[in-house]
Amino acid sequence: MxxxxxxxxxxxxxxSSTDARKxxxxxxxxxxxxxxxxxxxxxxxxxxxxxxxxxxxxxxxxxxxxxxxxxxxxxxxxxxxxxxxxxxxxxxxxxxxxxxxxxxxxxxxxxxxxxxxxxxxxxxxxxxxxxxxxPYQMVFEFLGRALKAGNPKSTIYFCYALLNGVAFHLTGKQWRFPLNRKRCESFQTTAAMTRALRQAxxxxxxxxxxxxxxxxxxxxx
Ligand SMILES: C[S@@+](CC[C@H](N)C(=O)[O-])C[C@H]1O[C@@H](n2cnc3c(N)ncnc32)[C@H](O)[C@@H]1O
Structure with missing residues (x-):
């Protein structure tokens, strides 16, 4: 698509007035x-x-x-x-x-x-x-799919997004993707978002x- x-x-x-994804x-x-x-x-x-x-x-x-x-x-x-x-x-x-x-x-x-x-x-x-x-499960799902498909590029990327989510949760810090500094992705927890919003x-x-x-x-x- x-x-x-x-x-x-x-x-x-x-x-739409009926679509549950709205x-x-x-x-x-x-x-x-x-x-x-x-x-x-x-x-x-x-x-x-x-x-x-x-x-x-x-x-x-x-x-x-x-x-x-x-x-x-x-x-x-x-x-x-x-x-x-x-x-x-x-x-x-x-x-x-x-x-x-x-x-x-x-x-x-x-x-x-x-x-x-x-x-x-x-x-x-x-x-x-x-x-x-x-939902935070999404990064895990994408990593699982990349592993199943044997796609090394996607596997590396979603391992990065997963680790970035863990770092964000534990420290409040995030890092850009080292292999393409234009990209940044993570998963988010309520604790990490609460802290980041207060800090902002x-x-x-x-x-x-x-x-x-x-x-x-x-x-x-
Ligand atoms: C999943 S789409 C959601 C689009 C729209 N907000 C919606 O709900 O249908 C994510 C959007 O974020 C944009 N995006 C990603 N990174 C961005 C960034 N750093 N600054 C601005 N837009 C960004 C993408 O180009 C894309 O259009």
């Missing part, structure tokens, strides 16, 4: 600006049916997804979907630019302490954060974790 196909499928899921952010009743980090083609922002007055921005590292969002999905919001190609660890926005930041299953692919510090920087005081992460200046941290879903809400202190 191409990345564009993936984002279109996610848009269909997000717009996970949209619980938005505050009134806000003027929202940023989606790792937004793909902007599917989550679109599915939120935001009022046209709300400034809706999204960033993603994937140029193709952002270009597709601009060319196709932006029409659904009459040109009010502002997407840019950027990384979550260096957000191209001024301090306190957004009242709400959301990110659906994108933070696991980032250097989390740096990404959370950036999110905290661009949020207004009292601003809302909503994140979803993968968040309070009122609430988590929901089960084998299918790991969602976090927090407020910038």
């Amino acid at each position: 191409s990345t564009v196909e993936y984002h279109l499928e996610e848009l269909a899921i997000a717009k 996970a949209l952010p619980p938005l505050p009743p009134c806000f003027a600006s929202i940023l989606d980090i790792g937004c793909g083609a902007g599917q989550t922002l679109l599915a939120c049916n935001l009022h046209h007055d709300v400034l809706a921005c999204g960033i993603d590292i994937d140029e193709e997804a952002v270009a597709f969002g601009h060319a196709q999905l932006d029409r659904e919001r009459d040109g009010h979907l502002n997407l840019a190609c950027a990384v979550g660890e260096a957000l191209p926005f001024a301090d306190a630019s957004f009242e709400v930041v959301i990110s659906r299953v994108a933070v696991p692919y980032m250097h989390i302490p740096t990404a959370l510090a950036e999110i905290s920087r661009v949020l207004t005081p009292g601003g809302h954060l909503w994140l979803t992460l993968h 200046g968040f309070a009122q941290v609430e988590m929901e974790q089960n084998p299918h879903r790991f969602a976090i809400k927090a407020i910038k202190a």
